[in-house]
Amino acid sequence: MKSSLKWALAVALTSIPTMAVAGMVAPDSVKIEDGVIAMSVSGTAGNPEAGAKIFKSKKQGNCLACHANTAMKKQLFHGEVGPTLDGVADRWKPGEIRAILVNSKAVFGNETVMPGFYSLEVGKNPRKDLIGKTILSAQEIEDVVAYLGTLKE
Amino acid sequence: MKKTILRASLAAFAIAGYAGIATAEPVDEKLTIDGEREMTVKTKAPEGHPFDEVLSGWLFRTKETRALEADSFANPGMLRVEEGEALWNKVEGTAGKSCSTCHGDAAESMKGVGAAYPKWDKDNNRPINIELQVNKCRTEQMGAEAYPFDKGGQKPLTAYVKHQSIGMPVAADLTAGEMQKWWDKGKEVYYTRTGQLNLSCASCHEQNAGKYIRADHLSQGQVNGFPTYRLKQADLVSLHNRFRGCIRDTRAEYPKAFSDELMALEVYVTWRGTGLSVETPGVRQ
Numbered sequence: 240m241k242s243s244l245k246w247a248l249a250v251a252l253t254s255i256p257t258m259a260v261a262g263m264v265a266p267d268s269v270k271i272e273d274g275v276i277a278m279s280v281s282g283t284a285g286n287p288e289a290g291a292k293i294f295k296s297k298k299q300g301n302c303l304a305c306h307a308n309t310a311m312k313k314q315l316f317h318g319e320v321g322p323t324l325d326g327v328a329d330r331w332k333p334g335e336i337r338a339i340l341v342n343s344k345a346v347f348g349n350e351t352v353m354p355g356f357y358s359l360e361v362g363k364n365p366r367k368d369l370i371g372k373t374i375l376s377a378q379e380i381e382d383v384v385a386y387l388g389t390l391k392e
Numbered sequence: 393m394k395k396t397i398l399r400a401s402l403a404a405f406a407i408a409g410y411a412g413i414a415t416a417e418p419v420d421e422k423l424t425i426d427g428e429r430e431m432t433v434k435t436k437a438p439e440g441h442p443f444d445e446v447l448s449g450w451l452f453r454t455k456e457t458r459a460l461e462a463d464s465f466a467n468p469g470m471l472r473v474e475e476g477e478a479l480w481n482k483v484e485g486t487a488g489k490s491c492s493t494c495h496g497d498a499a500e501s502m503k504g505v506g507a508a509y510p511k512w513d514k515d516n517n518r519p520i521n522i523e524l525q526v527n528k529c530r531t532e533q534m535g536a537e538a539y540p541f542d543k544g545g546q547k548p549l550t551a552y553v554k555h556q557s558i559g560m561p562v563a564a565d566l567t568a569g570e571m572q573k574w575w576d577k578g579k580e581v582y583y584t585r586t587g588q589l590n591l592s593c594a595s596c597h598e599q600n601a602g603k604y605i606r607a608d609h610l611s612q613g614q615v616n617g618f619p620t621y622r623l624k625q626a627d628l629v630s631l632h633n634r635f636r637g638c639i640r641d642t643r644a645e646y647p648k649a650f651s652d653e654l655m656a657l658e659v660y661v662t663w664r665g666t667g668l669s670v671e672t673p674g675v676r677q
Contacts, residue, residue: 303606304605305605316606316607318604320596320600320604320605352591352599352600354589354591361587361590362587362589362644363584363585363586363644365587365588366587366588369588372588374589
């Protein structure tokens with residue numbers, strides 16, 4: 240009895256990560272076809288409010304570093320390295336936005352300076368603690384996809 | 393006083409950087425220090441350069457920051473240059489010598505030196521910059537310890553030596569020794585993307601010079617003002633410190649100061665600023 244309880248507990252515990260992995264696509268397994276990733280890379284839908292936070296956080300997406308976004312005009316210092324994201328949802332479909340976030344080079348070519356936020360194709364000598372890690376997690380990608388989906392003109 | 397200036401320039405930044413209403417182009421202005429020494433902050437690029445014109449980082453800074461450099465009393469870097477002067481005359485090491493024992497008045501003996509470095513060092517078969525030349529003198533002539541990177545008097549003494557060439561055009565000799573080879577290697581470093589963010593020097597300072605990246609107005613990444621006074625650090629910042637800082641910001645492991653990689657990069661980026669005036673100590677954000 241006691242041991243079967245232990246066993247049940249073990250199953251319950253191990254099933255947590257298993258559940259998270261179900262539907263989640265590892266960064267090196269993501270397939271970008273014709274500039275599109277049709278399905279969520281995390282297996283779940285994104286949360287636009289969480290996405291907005293990631294968008295402006297210097298420690299996470301820091302998207303504002305390069306892109307202006309009038310919807311965030313209260314934030315100081317919008318960059319101009321990339322195009323403004325006003326109305327981005329009118330110009331790109333969610334699957335295209337997802338592909339650009341995951342690995343912009345697969346969409347725009349190697350010349351783009353935009354980092355791949357869910358890609359292991361990184362530059363030389365990445366910081367040791369970041370080897371094999373992506374800038375954003377699969378769920379954070381989905382959150383930003385959801386947030387960008389709200390930027391319509 | 394210093395704090396007030398800093399705050400004023402930060403406030404100006406806040407206004408200028410807001411939501412892309414900033415005028416992103418560098419200003420079209422002349423830098424005249426103390427109303428008498430005219431500096432070259434814009435000049436025709438040397439042959440084979442990716443830009444038509446090379447522009448000093450001074451042109452990319454705010455009005456307040458520019459004003460600090462235009463007045464040598466207001467330039468906070470000048471205090472460190474004065475420290476460098478004291479070090480120039482300070483006897484150190486077993487030989488009982490100072491820099492001035494052999495080189496006399498720096499205003500004469502060091503004039504032009506800052507504009508001509510990095511140079512080819514036959515003894516070590518690699519390029520040498522001012523910092524390493526000072527260390528060579530200290531260990532070989534003075535019987536003193538080499539300054540560790542950025543420590544001791546390295547920054548103020550380097551700034552003092554370079555300052556003796558203020559206003560003179562940057563012109564490193566690439567024909568000496570194997571300088572051309574190091575230039576090639578430096579060019580490769582310049583265009584190599586590093587780190588998790590996958591960026592090269594060129595990603596920001598060539599492809600996007602003149603644009604804002606968050607609060608930072610990206611310049612051409614010229615090195616003619618180094619060691620430069622950075623308001624952010626409220627101190628002189630050495631060139632290799634800045635190289636390392638930029639590479640670190642790409643989320644990469646970064647090379648050691650004066651390593652082959654960074655010496656090559658110094659040779660290459662010095663060439664990219666050929667013809668600009670030595671501004672040491674420049675004042676930047």
